[in-house]
Amino acid sequence: MTAALPEYYFRVRENGAAVFRVDTENRQRRIEMDQIAVLNIRNGEIKPQGDRVLSDADMKVIEEWMAERRALLAARDMDDIHRAVDHMNLTAQWAQSKATPEQLEEITDTLLLAMHDLRSVLVRKKADRLTKAGD
Structure with missing residues (x-):
């Protein structure tokens, strides 16, 4: 354990975290965590x-x-998308070379x-971006 x-300690929850104040300055020299807040990342x-x-x-x-x-979650989202592209490529290779009928x-x-x-969503979003860029 570090010295x-x-x-503060943040216990991650699905939409945020519970926030605790960490106290080690007590007579028993025990770690005490006092919950001080709950936060919602989304709103x-x-x-x-x-x-x-x-x-x-x-x-x-x-x-x-x-x-x-928020920055960490955004980075993870992009990483997941890049992995999805890899999986799509692996799936194409599997379908072409290994898959049974x-x-x-x-x-x-x-x-x-x-x-x-997915294609429909991407095409629509691309058209929206191009329309906004042209305005």
Whole structure:
């Protein structure tokens, strides 16, 4: 364990985090975590826990964490998309070289519909961008 623990701990939840203040300065020398807030990444809402009032320092740390978390999640989203492209390429190679007729029969319609849906969305979004750029 490191010598100095951070002052705050963020327990990640699906849409945000629970925020704890970390305390090691007590008589028993135990780590105590006092929940001070719950935050929602999607809408930016920060709710103090109970009747607690968050200090300016608390708010600054929470807002910095939220900004870093949003950036991390955005990077992960892009990584997932790049992986999806890789999977599409691997799927094409599999269909061309390894798939049995039974396997192709099982997945062809589903893949074609998913690819058609994706293509429709991408074409529409591209047209929107080109229209805005032309204005």
